[in-house]
Every structure is written in C-alpha cells, then in structure tokens.
Amino acid sequence: MLRWLPGRGTRRVSRDIWRNGDVLSAAVLVALGVYIATEAGNWVYYSDDGPGPAFFPVWYGIAMVVLSLVLLVTTVVRLRQGGEQAAAEAPDWEGIRRALITWAAFAVCALLMKWLGFMIAFAMLAFFIITYVFRQPPVMAGVAAVATALGFYLVFPLALSVALPTGVFGF
Amino acid sequence: MDVLNGLLHGFSVALQPANLFWCFVGCFLGTVVGILPGLGPAATIALLLPLTFKMDPAGGIIMLAGIYYGAKYGGSTTSILLNIPGESSSVVTCIDGHAMAKNGRAGPALGIAAIASFIAGSVGILLLTLMAPPVAAFALQFSSPEYFALMCLGLALVVLLSGPSLIKGLLSLLLGLWLTSIGTDLFSAQARFIFGQSELLGGMDFVVVAIGVFAIAEVLASIDAGDKARMLPVPKGLRNLLPSWEELKACRFAFINGSLTGFVIGILPGAGAAISSFIAYGIEKAFSKHPEKFGQGVPEGVAAPEGANNADSGGALVPLLTLGIPGGGTTAIMLSALVLWGVRPGPLLMTESPDVFWGLVASMYIGNVVLLILNLPLVPLFAQILRTPVHILFPIILGISLVGAYGVSGRLFDVALLVGFGLLGYIMVKLRYPTAPLILGFVLGDAMERALRQSLTMSQGDLTILVRGWISATMLICAVLILLLPLMGRFNKARVQAIAEGG
Amino acid sequence: MIGSWTPGLAALALVIAAVPAQAQQFKPTRTIEFVVHGGPGSGNDVFARQLSTIIDQEKLSPVRVQVVNKPGGGSTSASNYMASKKNDPHVIACFTNIWLIDPLVQQAAVNRLQDMSPIARLVVEPALVVVLADSPYKTLGQFIDAAKASPGKLRWSGGSIMSRENTVRQLLMQKTGARWQFISFPSGGERLAALLGGHVEMMIVDPSEAGEQIRAGKFRAIAQVSARRLPGFPDIPTIQEAGFDIPDVPQMRGVVGAAGMSDATVAFYEDMFLKASQTPLWKKFVEESQLDGEFVRAKDLKPFLNSFEATLRDILKDAGVKVVR
Structure with missing residues (x-):
C-alpha cells in the first residue's frame, strides 16, 4: 500500500492530474449528471397517471454521477501510481490546433449561411480549408471551392429540388 | 386465395410493362434518395404523391414501395465511403463499413452491402409472402413490457460497442439517453432540458446527431492526425473492387442473422430499422470467433446491419398490409396514399384488393433484383470517389453534412446543432470515448423510457409487469447475461493475474 | 400548354x-x-x-x-x-x-x-370510441360502470396528454367520477396495435381508420365524438346522446x-x-x-x-x- 503514496514531485503530479483528459471529462460528466438529476427534481416523479417526466432522467442522472466518479477515482489512483508514464503521452497540440481551427471555420460558415446563403458560405469554407489546413495554392483552391459549390447547387436545388439555405442575395 | 395462386396472380400484375416500369422508377429514385443525405424516402414519397393520383393503385404502390426499400440500399453508400449516415438505419454500417474503406476495401464493402441487402431483402419478402397473418398476430402480442425488454436487450449491446473501457462506453450511452430526452415529454407536455429554446421543444433529430458525431468528428480527427493531401487507398483492378470469396464466406452467418433479425424486429410497429440494424450487429459480434476485430473493418460488420435494415422493410409491411397498422413515417405515408387512391388498407386488403397486395409483394421480388443489378455496377464507380484528394474530399464531406442536417426540417438551427455535435464527437474521439454507444442510447432511450412508463401506468406501478410475459422475461434474462458475461471474463482474467502475481 | x-x-x-x-x-x-x-x-x-x-x-x-x-x-x-x-x-x-x-x-x-x-x-x-369486437362493453355507459367498479384498472390508448383522446377522457372522468388509465403512444399505429393486441380496453380513433377494422369484425364502435351522428354510422350515439353531458371537443x-x-x-x-x-x-x-x-x-x-x-x-x-x- 505504501507505494501508492506520492513520493517526489507531488505537485507536478497533481497538476498533471488535472491536465489528464479522463479526469477532466469525468469531472464535467459528474457536473452534468448533477445538473440532470437536480433539473429533473423540479418535475413530477410519479402521479396518479403513472410515472412522470422526472422518472427516467433522475435515474440516468444518478447513474452518470456514479459512473463518472468511478472513472475519476480510478484514473486519479492510476495516475498517482504511474504519474511519469501518463505524462509521457503528450498530446500533439499542433494537430489539435489545426482541427479546432477547422471546426471554428465550419462554425463560422454555418453562422454566415443565414446571411450569405449556402453557396457563398460553403465556398468560403472550402477555400479556407484547402489553403490554410492543406496548404494548397490559392488559385487552385479558389477554382476548387467555386466548382464544388456549383456542384452542390447543380445536384441539390437544381436536379433534386432540395432547398438549401439562401441568403440576402437570394441564392 | 392460397399463397401460390396469390403470388402467381401478383407476378401477372407486377410483370405488366407499366408496372415493371414503375418498379424500376421507384427503385432508381429510392437508390438516389438513399445515397444523398437530406432527402428521405418519406419526403420523396410525399412529393410524388400528387403525381400518383392518376396512376393505377397497384402501379402507384409498387413505385412508392420501390422508393421505400430502395432507399435502404442506397443508405449504406455514404456511410461506407464518407462516414456520413444518410438514413438512421445505416448508422451502424459506418462502424465497420468506413473502417473497410480506410483499409482500401471500399469496393468490397459496398458490394457486400448490396449483396446482403439483396439476400435479406428477398428473405424478408419471402417471409412476408409465406407467413404474414400468423406473424402479424405475433407482433400484436408485443405490449409495452415487451418493448421495454427489447430496448434493454438493445442497450446491453453497449458492452459489445464499448471498446477497451466499458465505463466510458456506459457514460457515452448515458449521454445519448440524456440527449434523446431533450424536448417535450409526450406523457405530460413537460418541456425537458430545452434551455429556453423553442426549437428544442420537438427534440433533436437523429440524423443531425449521428452526422455530427460520426462524419464531422471523423474529418476533424483526420485533420488533427495530419493526413495532409493524402488519398484513401483504392486498389486498382476489378478483383479488388468486388468482395472476395473469403469475405463472402465470412458473411454466411451475417446474411441469415440480418435477414431474420431485421424481419422479426421489422414487424413490430414500435421498433424501427435503426434498432434492428444495431441488434443484428450486436448478435453478429457476440457470436463471432473474432469479436475483437469488429470496428476495424470486418465484412460481417457490414453485412449484418445492412441485411437487417432491408429485411426490416419486408417485416414492416406485414402489419401495414394485414392489419392496416403503419410502423413508421414512411409506411404511414404509404397508408395515406392507399386511402387517397380509394384502396382501403386494413385487415380486408388482402382479400378485397388482391391486385394491390399480391402485385406489391411480387414486385418486391423483382425490385430486389433490379436494385442488385442497379447497385453492383455502381460499386466501382462510387469507390472512385475516394480517389479524390483529401483536401477536396473533406470540404465535400462537410458540405454534404450541412445539406443533410438542413434537409431534416429546413432550419438553420439544425445546422448549428450539427456544428456542436461535430465538436462533441471530436472531443470524444480524442479522449477515447466510443461514440457508437451514444448513438445507441439516442436511438433506444426514448422508446425505452416510453415503454417503461407505459408499462407502469398499465400496472399502476407494479414492477412485476415487466417480467410477467414469457417474451419479456426471456429478453430481460438475455440482456442481463450479455451485460454480465464480459464482467465475468474480466473478473476471471484479473483473478488469474492475481494468482500468477501472488504465486 | x-x-x-x-x-x-x-x-x-x-x-x-x-x-x-x-x-x-x-x-x-x-x-x-x-x-x-x-x-x-x-x-x-x-x-x-x-x-x-x-x-x-x-x-x-x-x-x-x-x-x-x-x-x-x-x-x-x-x-x-x-x-x-x-x-x-x-x-x-x-x-x-x-x-x-x-x-x-x-x-x-x-x-x-x-x-x-x-x-x-x-x-x-369527428372520431369514434371503439372497443374490441369481443369486448364485454356494448355501450359507453357499461365501460364507465366497469371503470367505477375497479378504478384505474381499465386502459385507454391515445396520443399525448394534450390530445383530444385525453381531453375527452378527463371530461368523462369528471362528469362520472370513474377513473381509468391513459396510455400515451406517439404513433397511430402503436395505438391501434395496443387495442388490437388487447393491451388496452378502448381507444378514440378516426372513423376512416376505424371503419376498416369495424368492417373486418375486429372493432366495435360504442360512441362517437361528434356534434352530430356521422352518415357512415347512423346507429352509434354521440357521447352526449349516450347520456354524458360533456362539451364537444x-x-x-x-x-x-x-x-x-x-x-x-x-x-x-x-x-x-x-x-x-x-x-x-x-x-x-x-x-x-x-x-x-x-x-x-x-x-x-x-x-x-x-x-x-x-x-x-x-x-x-x-x-x-x-x-x-
């Protein structure tokens, strides 16, 4: 049992613990579970007409709290046993940054669609991804972006009469 | 009219040139609609409905049914190639289908999907032909406790979908249960977890969640992994574009499993094709000799769910045609089409409108052959899509996802949800939470809660109603066994290890 | 053109x-x-x-x-x-x-x-109140008497709590003091299946849907939810004619x-x-x-x-x- 106790570098280990994805996500899920169960607490649990709207959420909310606590505790214990090992799997921040920027561009595209319509917003997204994420020459990216946007227009609204979001320009 | 005479009569109706033509049109449209997300069979049928008023009812229903089952053939295409589930019934196909595509086996995966669809689709119709009335009587025995047990059985599959960490799989499942309860509660009109957004009153659509968590997350994860300007491998030569004999042989059991599971679950009005495909996948993995390979691209993992969702079409027509009970959105609109044509769907349809009933059944045999002929040559063509350089392919995937999400109900709100679920899926991938259980919880959670509350309302709070019937009791025991087996396996392993270490 | x-x-x-x-x-x-x-x-x-x-x-x-x-x-x-x-x-x-x-x-x-x-x-x-053809209830009155005899035992399938099925039930329960359960199903198909399978005793359903089941001898209509009798069902009393003075919905x-x-x-x-x-x-x-x-x-x-x-x-x-x- 003694070897479980932290020896040197206790502080670093505890900081690393909070950097660990499992610990963080488990903590978030504990909070979500508490939220679900308390929110459900405002509703009817059981009435003359049978189980109410709170009946089911209360139970899966509690299950979520319990399971995420188990995950939290086991991970912390595991990290304390082998803190050095865990630190070795450093995430590739460069890749994560690239993915998150792509996601942000996607989100901006979805937002702009309200005003610019699908065609323009999508062409902008495509241009951004091709040039920024994949580092392709802008001319080629521009051609590809316009071509794919037109392709979507041909297939969906034109050939299949599926409506796409339109903006202030009317397309 | 006995079955053989009925069927012969049906073929004489279905083989009339006009009806053959409508059958082909329906199958073709269905395939197109299935391939493209954002267009569902229900919406297509609704659009075409006014055009069919002037048609003969037999020709009309033959065409509409073609759209219905044809869409299930096409649904696997985007799942396999792009990890975009076009229909709710093809979500499970993403798991092993897209993995096969990433291994350079996109062609075989598409081929197996088509073949499994053909076999199971045909078996489904055969069962519909031979035993529709007794099977319909069986379906009526399913009450809320049975549905609850079925959903428990489905949720127990989380064990098989979880990967290395069962606890993370369970958490992902619970997240799915929560997401599916967002919206207005059917029983009490209570708005749950809507954060003041009236758009959420109707809940979130399955397709939006699935596309976000699968397709968008996949694109983000690939970009993260630095797959720059790379192409997915597509080996040359026809031999590599169609399934090999070994792959087909590996699917023997999956074809049978998919056919039977899909048909049996299809006849239940309260279940659906998505549920049958999940359960068929679960059965396939549970009985496999190499369950650990599932998820890395095994052909059985494509054949079982694809077969199931096609056999489901045959099953779903049983209550519709013999009892006048529609099982889901698409069959409901086919029912209203029949009414508009002046055909009365109900228990007497089979005897009073034999042209419609037997013509439809016979046309479905033909339709499945048509679909196979239509789809197999397309396989090499579609597989070429993956030759597109990644820097073009990824924006296209994002674009198709946007169209698909918007197509659900024409709201930008769904597009915003898609963006959110894309991020959630990516975070889950990064933190090694399996995403399939989330979808499983989302599909089954709502039906499970309903069935449980219906049961307890029926019995006035008496829990024993859940195990009183033999069907529900059996299913619940199976669910418990599925949940416990891996735990026991793990316990054994741990004990063996402890003994070894201690020794 | x-x-x-x-x-x-x-x-x-x-x-x-x-x-x-x-x-x-x-x-x-x-x-x-x-x-x-x-x-x-x-x-x-x-x-x-x-x-x-x-x-x-x-x-x-x-x-x-x-x-x-x-x-x-x-x-x-x-x-x-x-x-x-x-x-x-x-x-x-x-x-x-x-x-x-x-x-x-x-x-x-x-x-x-x-x-x-x-x-x-x-x-x-309009709508019809129907029971299975072999049900012991020949009239709405008999159903309500049975519900009074064993409160909460009988069941009625329908849609959401805001639907007409539940509204009519609430009005009837208030008027008569009887009590029976309401089981919600999201789709019409499930509601029909619940009655056909005998898992509930009664339901309110569109005449076009019920008509076929009645013709096939599966259902029996015992009352109609309508201000006046439907031409297709001249012998079935409306709820009000059956002696239950509730507002028309x-x-x-x-x-x-x-x-x-x-x-x-x-x-x-x-x-x-x-x-x-x-x-x-x-x-x-x-x-x-x-x-x-x-x-x-x-x-x-x-x-x-x-x-x-x-x-x-x-x-x-x-x-x-x-x-x-």
Whole structure:
C-alpha cells in the first residue's frame, strides 16, 4: 500500500492530474449528471397517471454521477501510481490546433449561411480549408471551392429540388 | 386465395410493362434518395404523391414501395465511403463499413452491402409472402413490457460497442439517453432540458446527431492526425473492387442473422430499422470467433446491419398490409396514399384488393433484383470517389453534412446543432470515448423510457409487469447475461493475474 | 400548354372581376408557401397537399401553392417560422388544435394563433370510441360502470396528454367520477396495435381508420365524438346522446396567414379556399375521410378561436396540465 503514496514531485503530479483528459471529462460528466438529476427534481416523479417526466432522467442522472466518479477515482489512483508514464503521452497540440481551427471555420460558415446563403458560405469554407489546413495554392483552391459549390447547387436545388439555405442575395 | 395462386396472380400484375416500369422508377429514385443525405424516402414519397393520383393503385404502390426499400440500399453508400449516415438505419454500417474503406476495401464493402441487402431483402419478402397473418398476430402480442425488454436487450449491446473501457462506453450511452430526452415529454407536455429554446421543444433529430458525431468528428480527427493531401487507398483492378470469396464466406452467418433479425424486429410497429440494424450487429459480434476485430473493418460488420435494415422493410409491411397498422413515417405515408387512391388498407386488403397486395409483394421480388443489378455496377464507380484528394474530399464531406442536417426540417438551427455535435464527437474521439454507444442510447432511450412508463401506468406501478410475459422475461434474462458475461471474463482474467502475481 | 392555361386564366379574371370592388385587390406575385407543422406523410401534410393539388388542378390561384414542412415541437417550429414571415402576404399555414394548445402549455411557445391572420376553418374531424369486437362493453355507459367498479384498472390508448383522446377522457372522468388509465403512444399505429393486441380496453380513433377494422369484425364502435351522428354510422350515439353531458371537443383544421395580412389579402385567400372546398374533388376527399366539411369564414373564425381557446384552457387545467398563459 505504501507505494501508492506520492513520493517526489507531488505537485507536478497533481497538476498533471488535472491536465489528464479522463479526469477532466469525468469531472464535467459528474457536473452534468448533477445538473440532470437536480433539473429533473423540479418535475413530477410519479402521479396518479403513472410515472412522470422526472422518472427516467433522475435515474440516468444518478447513474452518470456514479459512473463518472468511478472513472475519476480510478484514473486519479492510476495516475498517482504511474504519474511519469501518463505524462509521457503528450498530446500533439499542433494537430489539435489545426482541427479546432477547422471546426471554428465550419462554425463560422454555418453562422454566415443565414446571411450569405449556402453557396457563398460553403465556398468560403472550402477555400479556407484547402489553403490554410492543406496548404494548397490559392488559385487552385479558389477554382476548387467555386466548382464544388456549383456542384452542390447543380445536384441539390437544381436536379433534386432540395432547398438549401439562401441568403440576402437570394441564392 | 392460397399463397401460390396469390403470388402467381401478383407476378401477372407486377410483370405488366407499366408496372415493371414503375418498379424500376421507384427503385432508381429510392437508390438516389438513399445515397444523398437530406432527402428521405418519406419526403420523396410525399412529393410524388400528387403525381400518383392518376396512376393505377397497384402501379402507384409498387413505385412508392420501390422508393421505400430502395432507399435502404442506397443508405449504406455514404456511410461506407464518407462516414456520413444518410438514413438512421445505416448508422451502424459506418462502424465497420468506413473502417473497410480506410483499409482500401471500399469496393468490397459496398458490394457486400448490396449483396446482403439483396439476400435479406428477398428473405424478408419471402417471409412476408409465406407467413404474414400468423406473424402479424405475433407482433400484436408485443405490449409495452415487451418493448421495454427489447430496448434493454438493445442497450446491453453497449458492452459489445464499448471498446477497451466499458465505463466510458456506459457514460457515452448515458449521454445519448440524456440527449434523446431533450424536448417535450409526450406523457405530460413537460418541456425537458430545452434551455429556453423553442426549437428544442420537438427534440433533436437523429440524423443531425449521428452526422455530427460520426462524419464531422471523423474529418476533424483526420485533420488533427495530419493526413495532409493524402488519398484513401483504392486498389486498382476489378478483383479488388468486388468482395472476395473469403469475405463472402465470412458473411454466411451475417446474411441469415440480418435477414431474420431485421424481419422479426421489422414487424413490430414500435421498433424501427435503426434498432434492428444495431441488434443484428450486436448478435453478429457476440457470436463471432473474432469479436475483437469488429470496428476495424470486418465484412460481417457490414453485412449484418445492412441485411437487417432491408429485411426490416419486408417485416414492416406485414402489419401495414394485414392489419392496416403503419410502423413508421414512411409506411404511414404509404397508408395515406392507399386511402387517397380509394384502396382501403386494413385487415380486408388482402382479400378485397388482391391486385394491390399480391402485385406489391411480387414486385418486391423483382425490385430486389433490379436494385442488385442497379447497385453492383455502381460499386466501382462510387469507390472512385475516394480517389479524390483529401483536401477536396473533406470540404465535400462537410458540405454534404450541412445539406443533410438542413434537409431534416429546413432550419438553420439544425445546422448549428450539427456544428456542436461535430465538436462533441471530436472531443470524444480524442479522449477515447466510443461514440457508437451514444448513438445507441439516442436511438433506444426514448422508446425505452416510453415503454417503461407505459408499462407502469398499465400496472399502476407494479414492477412485476415487466417480467410477467414469457417474451419479456426471456429478453430481460438475455440482456442481463450479455451485460454480465464480459464482467465475468474480466473478473476471471484479473483473478488469474492475481494468482500468477501472488504465486 | 398555353392553350390549356388560357381558359383557366380567363375564368380567374372573371372571378376576380366578380368580387365586389375593394379598396385594393390582392394578387399573389410569387409562389405561395403553405406551411405544415408535420413532417411529410403526417395527417396535416396529406391534408395540405390534397388542398394544394386541388388549387393547382382547378387553377384557383395564379401562382403555385407549395407545401413547406416545418416539423418539430408540436406546432412551434411552424409558428416560429410564421412569426419570422410577418407582413409577408405569400405565406399561409395549415393549423389544427395544437396551434392553440402549444402556446397555452409551453412557456417557450410564444406565437399565438389569434395573433396571426386566421383565414378559414375548413373541416372538423369527428372520431369514434371503439372497443374490441369481443369486448364485454356494448355501450359507453357499461365501460364507465366497469371503470367505477375497479378504478384505474381499465386502459385507454391515445396520443399525448394534450390530445383530444385525453381531453375527452378527463371530461368523462369528471362528469362520472370513474377513473381509468391513459396510455400515451406517439404513433397511430402503436395505438391501434395496443387495442388490437388487447393491451388496452378502448381507444378514440378516426372513423376512416376505424371503419376498416369495424368492417373486418375486429372493432366495435360504442360512441362517437361528434356534434352530430356521422352518415357512415347512423346507429352509434354521440357521447352526449349516450347520456354524458360533456362539451364537444372539435378537432379542426384550417388556414391561417402570417401576422399583419391586410383584409384584402385575407379575403383573397378566403375566397380561394372557399372555391377549393366546393370542388367535387374536395367533396370526395371529405366524404371518404368522413370529415365534417363546414366552412367557417375569417370574420367568424376569430371569435370562435378565442372562445375555443378559453374552453381548451379550462379542460387542460382540469386535466392536470400546467397552463402557462
């Protein structure tokens, strides 16, 4: 049992613990579970007409709290046993940054669609991804972006009469 | 009219040139609609409905049914190639289908999907032909406790979908249960977890969640992994574009499993094709000799769910045609089409409108052959899509996802949800939470809660109603066994290890 | 094509000329959006598509009437959409009871039907109270006596708690003091299956759906939910005739325009739908679906909606639903 106790570098280990994805996500899920169960607490649990709207959420909310606590505790214990090992799997921040920027561009595209319509917003997204994420020459990216946007227009609204979001320009 | 005479009569109706033509049109449209997300069979049928008023009812229903089952053939295409589930019934196909595509086996995966669809689709119709009335009587025995047990059985599959960490799989499942309860509660009109957004009153659509968590997350994860300007491998030569004999042989059991599971679950009005495909996948993995390979691209993992969702079409027509009970959105609109044509769907349809009933059944045999002929040559063509350089392919995937999400109900709100679920899926991938259980919880959670509350309302709070019937009791025991087996396996392993270490 | 259009247009010109001169005539200039709160294939969708097909075939509108589906949240997606199209004379919607009920029970549903521009009520849908053919209950009275004898044991399948099935049950339970359970099922198919399988004892169902089951000898109708007896069921008493004096709960469908429509615009649409409702095609549809096709004009519709909303509010309160407005 003694070897479980932290020896040197206790502080670093505890900081690393909070950097660990499992610990963080488990903590978030504990909070979500508490939220679900308390929110459900405002509703009817059981009435003359049978189980109410709170009946089911209360139970899966509690299950979520319990399971995420188990995950939290086991991970912390595991990290304390082998803190050095865990630190070795450093995430590739460069890749994560690239993915998150792509996601942000996607989100901006979805937002702009309200005003610019699908065609323009999508062409902008495509241009951004091709040039920024994949580092392709802008001319080629521009051609590809316009071509794919037109392709979507041909297939969906034109050939299949599926409506796409339109903006202030009317397309 | 006995079955053989009925069927012969049906073929004489279905083989009339006009009806053959409508059958082909329906199958073709269905395939197109299935391939493209954002267009569902229900919406297509609704659009075409006014055009069919002037048609003969037999020709009309033959065409509409073609759209219905044809869409299930096409649904696997985007799942396999792009990890975009076009229909709710093809979500499970993403798991092993897209993995096969990433291994350079996109062609075989598409081929197996088509073949499994053909076999199971045909078996489904055969069962519909031979035993529709007794099977319909069986379906009526399913009450809320049975549905609850079925959903428990489905949720127990989380064990098989979880990967290395069962606890993370369970958490992902619970997240799915929560997401599916967002919206207005059917029983009490209570708005749950809507954060003041009236758009959420109707809940979130399955397709939006699935596309976000699968397709968008996949694109983000690939970009993260630095797959720059790379192409997915597509080996040359026809031999590599169609399934090999070994792959087909590996699917023997999956074809049978998919056919039977899909048909049996299809006849239940309260279940659906998505549920049958999940359960068929679960059965396939549970009985496999190499369950650990599932998820890395095994052909059985494509054949079982694809077969199931096609056999489901045959099953779903049983209550519709013999009892006048529609099982889901698409069959409901086919029912209203029949009414508009002046055909009365109900228990007497089979005897009073034999042209419609037997013509439809016979046309479905033909339709499945048509679909196979239509789809197999397309396989090499579609597989070429993956030759597109990644820097073009990824924006296209994002674009198709946007169209698909918007197509659900024409709201930008769904597009915003898609963006959110894309991020959630990516975070889950990064933190090694399996995403399939989330979808499983989302599909089954709502039906499970309903069935449980219906049961307890029926019995006035008496829990024993859940195990009183033999069907529900059996299913619940199976669910418990599925949940416990891996735990026991793990316990054994741990004990063996402890003994070894201690020794 | 041009040849076949011309007489239609000429007739239309005549029709427009025949309308009494108003300050400003309205004439649609682009495609009319006909918003439906259900998905493709829902009852409302089929209803609206039937109407738009008739308008198209009889050339009652100079422009196309296109059905637009805005499903989600009962009627809220559709009514939110209508609110976003305020003052647009080219957007109309097909409403049902749920458009009145959602704002009553959902805090987040803020768009009231009366604040838009009601145009016409087209049909009222009657319903039948049915039991299995081999059920011991021959009349509604016998069912209620049995429910009194064993409270909470008998079961009734239906839709959501806000549906007419539950409203009628609540009214009957209050009137008689009997109590039985209401089992909610989201789809009509499941409700039917529950009764056919004997998992519930009774249900309220559309006559078109029930008619086939009755003809096949599976169901027996014991009462009808309607102000007067349906032509197809002359021997079945209405609930009131069966001796239960509860208010009638009509299930209606009609047309409403986006908020801010001028009187002339409303008059145009009212006229268009009045003509549509007089076509043989529509009459056939109404007859086959066993609907009550009484046309209610815009000027009578608004007061009706207000009083009906008040009735619904009371009924829902009594049913134990939390009313927020």
